[in-house]
Amino acid sequence: MTDLIELTDVSVTHRTHGGGLFGRERVHALTGVGLTVAAGETVGVVGESGCGKSTLARVLVGLQRPTSGTARFRGEDVWGMTGAHRRASVGRGIGMVFQDPSTSLNRRLTVRRILRDPLDVHRRHSPADRAARVSELADLVGLPPSALDVLPGQLSGGQRQRVAIARALALEPALLVADEPTSALDVSVRAQILNLLLDLKDRLGLAMVFVSHDIQTVRRVSDRVVTMYLGRVVEQTPAGSLPDGSRHPYTRALFSATPSLLDPVEPIVLTGPVPSAVHPPSGCPFRTRCWRATDACARAMPGVRTEPGAAGHEYRCLHPVLGAADLAAGSPATPRETP
Ligand SMILES: Nc1ncnc2c1ncn2[C@@H]1O[C@H](COP(=O)(O)OP(=O)(O)OP(=O)(O)O)[C@@H](O)[C@H]1O
């Protein structure tokens, strides 16, 4: 498979006001992230709130410039391009669906204008064909023609998200990045929107990056699952190996927090808060909550290890979980936390 996008050692820090010696602090939103997405592949991204999922999504679509490291789209350095070339290449080639369609769509424009806008900006098709393309897009996402002449506020949340998906697909991207695309919607329509995304992915041959808190859904819809913790990618697991094949204690803990009926697992209770992204712990960022941590975990971020015989399975942990018996045994040095 050809890589559409490749992130190498990408870090993003934000300067914030308040606190710190000089009244400003640096938030480490992403640190040393390496990730590729191949054509047609679905990559799921999971992790607790604040671990950097949305920042990663914004880097992938070229909305966020990395503080360091490189992002390549179809082999070209995204931030080495001129602004115009970046908009033409990345802007056309990657679509994004945000969490909340009430805020991501311009509430003053009709749906027709919203869908036509990217076609006008990128001068796609002749003006007459643009009108036909708008109708085609509405049809593609299951919006009735009558929805084209209303404002987003006159539609239901689910229909608004259909508009956002249609807009993201307007320029026929090769990759769709969806950042929690169902979490702001009523529970009753979440499955419909998820199924729509999966159906479109298959029909259009899209690659997709799917960000979600819901690790069970991510596992079901993805080819590969990326686990993030405090701005780091700590594991990438082929979905077929989950949950028992995952090696990183944090991936195990995420699965144990939402066991599926078919795969009941013993709950792993994590104690303590997620550390601050302003002052992340030295070494492995998970060590303050990890029941397998040893002194060595505090020294340096563990390097990337690859799982033999499992293409694409990588993790960063000094004491990986190698099996159910190993999980029950806890760390070589520290007893396992019990509820
Ligand atoms: N513009 C910003 N300025 C300062 N800090 C920011 C900014 N954007 C994100 N952050 C911080 O960067 C870290 C990562 O945020 P991000 O939104 O990427 O996390 P997330 O995993 O998407 O969280 P959630 O699940 O709540 O959506 C957090 O500590 C967040 O507070």
Ligand code: SF4
């Ligand atoms: S065992 Fe050590 S390296 Fe592995 S996740 Fe726990 S703290 Fe990190």
Ligand SMILES: [Mg+2]
């Ligand atoms: Mg987010």
